[in-house]
Amino acid sequence: MRVDVVSIFPEYLAPLELSLIGRARATGVLDVAVHDLRTWTHDVHRTVDDTPYGGGPGMVMRPEPWGEALDALAPPGAEPPPRLVVPTPVGAPFTQAMAHELAAESRLVFACGRYEGIDQRVLDHAATRMPVTEVSLGDYVLFGGEVAVLVIMEAVTRLLPGVLGNVDSLAEESHAHGLLEAPVYTKPPSWRGHEVPEILRSGDHGRIARWRRDQALLRTAARRPDMLAALAPGELDKKDVAT
Numbered sequence: 001m002r003v004d005v006v007s008i009f010p011e012y013l014a015p016l017e018l019s020l021i022g023r024a025r026a027t028g029v030l031d032v033a034v035h036d037l038r039t040w041t042h043d044v045h046r047t048v049d050d051t052p053y054g055g056g057p058g059m060v061m062r063p064e065p066w067g068e069a070l071d072a073l074a075p076p077g078a079e080p081p082p083r084l085v086v087p088t089p090v091g092a093p094f095t096q097a098m099a100h101e102l103a104a105e106s107r108l109v110f111a112c113g114r115y116e117g118i119d120q121r122v123l124d125h126a127a128t129r130m131p132v133t134e135v136s137l138g139d140y141v142l143f144g145g146e147v148a149v150l151v152i153m154e155a156v157t158r159l160l161p162g163v164l165g166n167v168d169s170l171a172e173e174s175h176a177h178g179l180l181e182a183p184v185y186t187k188p189p190s191w192r193g194h195e196v197p198e199i200l201r202s203g204d205h206g207r208i209a210r211w212r213r214d215q216a217l218l219r220t221a222a223r224r225p226d227m228l229a230a231l232a233p234g235e236l237d238k239k240d241v242a243t
């Protein structure tokens, strides 16, 4: 997968060189390039923003540098065109399902906005020649899109072939089964007066699976009743609701 990221703070994306993403890059699974939007400015002050039409707080990112950046990174006629991913407070919620969709793409271009956002015409023009996805991490307000790109890139990279050694963990992930995961434990068996639940040390895999399912249901009911309500009919088998 080829990924281009455009930002006025390219150094914010330095973590993309670390850990599993760094290894995915080193092994060729992932090819990432980070670009400074100011590369595509031509004035002495390298201006990327201006006041909003219609008034309102803050500044808006000018369309011209973005237009030239996207022309350079996604030349008209390039096949297949990349998917343009734009983190924004007004985007669709980023979910594990969306992470899977993005992981299936061969090319992604991330546009990191700042200030009050990017002139809408940039997205409208891009949409005439490539798929555009406006995405939000959640209902809270960030300074810009860079942190969102780090989150999205981590969620997507985990799904790429060969990145996660233990593919079982992908299959077991809560958002794959619609429930939150059960609590996890490791050695020592007793720590500061806290014991590992005996069931997990019993070796009885059937009872352990039952216990984990029960814990997942309890957690989900307590913390994410929306996920419980969204479970497909039949996902909760009779044993789950036994008293």
Ligand SMILES: N#Cc1c(-c2ccc3ccn(Cc4ccc(CN5CCCCC5)cc4)c3c2)n[nH]c1N
Residues within 6 Å of the ligand: 057, 087, 088, 089, 091, 112, 113, 114, 115, 116, 117, 118, 135, 136, 137, 138, 139, 140, 141, 142, 143, 144, 145, 148
């Ligand atoms: N993903 C994601 C995000 C972002 C995100 C993503 C990208 C950018 C680019 C710029 N900002 C800053 C910003 C902050 C608030 C507002 C809204 N205005 C506030 C003042 C009155 C008018 C409306 C706009 C722009 C961004 C924030 N925030 N939260 C997420 N989950």
